[in-house]
Amino acid sequence: MTSHSIAVIVRDVFAHMSIVERFSLATIGASAVLLALFERIIPYTKGQRFLREGFFDDFALYTIAQNYVLSIVIFSIIIARLDTIGGLSRFQVLAQWPLWLQVTLFVVTHDFYIYWMHRWQHRNRFMWRLHEAHHSPTSVDWLSGSRSHCLEILINQTVEFAPIVLLGASPDVIPLKGAISAVWGMYIHANLNVRTGPLQWVINGPEMHRWHHSMGKGMRSNFSTKLAIWDWMFGTAYFPPGQRASAYGMRTWFPKHYLGQTLYAFRRFRWHDRSRALPTGNLGLQSDDASAVRP
C-alpha cells in the first residue's frame, strides 16, 4: 500500500465524519502528542523510552486495528441487534436532555460500572484472564493503557455505548464520550510527574493509577478510571505520601506480542498456577486465582 492510497483512505474516512466526530478525533490526536511531549519534560519515571518494548503492538494492533474491528462488531452487530430486538431507541428517552447533561450522565454511570468491573477482574480468575494483558506493560506511558484484551474491550464498550444508543441520546454523545474516555485513559497512564493536590480526591490521574500498575501493594488498590471518588468511597485508595510507584508489570511470564497475548487468555487453568503466580509472593491472601491480587 502506497502512501498515496493511505492518504486516500484517511481522506474518505474523514469525509464521512460529522463535525463533532472530527473534533473528537482531533482532540484525541492532539492529546496524544501533548502527553508524549510532556512525558519528555516532566517524567514520573525517568529513563523510560518513547519507542519502548511493545510500542508497535500497542499502537498499530491494539489502538488502530483492534479498535477499528471492535467498533464495527460493537456498533454494527451487537448494538444494532439489541435495538432491533427491543426497539428501545425509538422512545428517545433522553432526546430532550441538553447535550452536556447526557454526556455527564454516561461518563459518571459508566465510570461507576468500570470501577466494580475492574475490582471483579482482580478477584476472579476467569475475569483476570481478560485483564492481565492490561497489566503486562513494564513501561507505563500514554500508550500502554490501550493494551486491553479484545474481549475486555468488547464487554466494556458494549456496556459503555449500548445505553447511549438505546436511550435515544444525541448521536454526538458517542464521539464526545469516546474522546473523553480515550484522553482520560491516556492521561492516567502517562508517565507524568503531576501533582494535582486535593483534585486527586475527585479526578483520577497518574499519581494513583501508576500504583495500580506496580507489582507491589498498590496493584490491589486504585481501581478507579476517571473519577477517583470511587476508590476513596469504597476503601480501595492507595496513595502513600512521599513515595513513588515503580516496577511495573507482572511477576509471571506473559507473551510479548499481540496475537500471543490475545490467545494466552484461553490457556488451561492448572492447579500449580495457584502457588506459582501470586504477583508479590504470598501476600497472606487466599487467592483462587493464578495471577490476580485481591483488593
Ligand SMILES: [Zn+2]
Ligand atoms: Zn487492573
Ligand SMILES: [Zn+2]
Ligand atoms: Zn491501567
